[in-house]
Amino acid sequence: MEKKNINNVKMGKDVKIFDFVNLYGCEIGDGTKVGTFVEIQKGATIGKNCKISSHSFICEGVHIDDNCFIGHNVTFINDKFPRATNPDGSMQTEADWKLEETFIKKGVSVGSSSTILCGITIGENSIIGAGAVVTKDVPPNSIVAGVPAKIIKKL
Numbered sequence: 001m002e003k004k005n006i007n008n009v010k011m012g013k014d015v016k017i018f019d020f021v022n023l024y025g026c027e028i029g030d031g032t033k034v035g036t037f038v039e040i041q042k043g044a045t046i047g048k049n050c051k052i053s054s055h056s057f058i059c060e061g062v063h064i065d066d067n068c069f070i071g072h073n074v075t076f077i078n079d080k081f082p083r084a085t086n087p088d089g090s091m092q093t094e095a096d097w098k099l100e101e102t103f104i105k106k107g108v109s110v111g112s113s114s115t116i117l118c119g120i121t122i123g124e125n126s127i128i129g130a131g132a133v134v135t136k137d138v139p140p141n142s143i144v145a146g147v148p149a150k151i152i153k154k155l
Contacts, residue, residue: 012048026058029066043099053112061101061118068104071112071130076102078118105140125155 009023012030017023021034025042028034032046035054040046044058047066052058056070061078064070079097086092100118104110108122111130122128122138129145129152138144141155 008042018054035072047106061099062104062116063101064104065106065108065124067107069109071110071114073113074110074116075114076116076118078102080118111145127155 007024009025010027012028012032014031015028016033018034018036020037022039026040026044026046028046029048029050031049032052034040034052037055038052038058040058041060043060044062046052046058046064047068049066050064050068050070052070053072055072056074057076058064059076059078062076078099080100082097083092086096102116102118103121105122105124107125108128110116110128111132113130114128114132114134116134120134120137122134123140123142125141126138127143128134128138128149129143132145132149133147134144135148142151143153143155144150145152
């Protein structure tokens with residue numbers, strides 16, 4: 001299997017990256033497509049045969065399994081208590097906050113303009129409705145929607 005390494009990005013075979021994408025220190029599996037104006041940060045992993053739609057933000061600590069769909073303008077969060085500065089007024093650095101990982105399991109679809117908070121797992125084959133704010137784990141084979149997201153149907 002041929003792997004490319006650009007900006008410390010590990011890319012599998014037949015990955016398609018559209019224009020104006022910011023990738024660094026991440027991993028993208030075979031056959032995945034990444035749309036325009038997407039950012040994927042260091043330490044994020046994207047599985048095989050995924051579709052990442054335009055304007056989405058996949059931050060450090062997000063792990064997306066194979067065969068997932070990420071809609072347009074989806075935002076992932078990796079810090080439960082984000083701050084610009086420390087109590088003493090100094091700017092925060094990487095040492096001043098705790099990375100909270102998020103796991104998107106195989107076959108998940110995330111609707112456009114959803115926000116996925118950190119420290120959660122979205123179970124296999126689940127569907128996240130457009131505009132949802134996911135604040136807690138989603139069981140496998142569930143459809144969730146709303147703010148905050150709630151289960152509306154089991155598949």
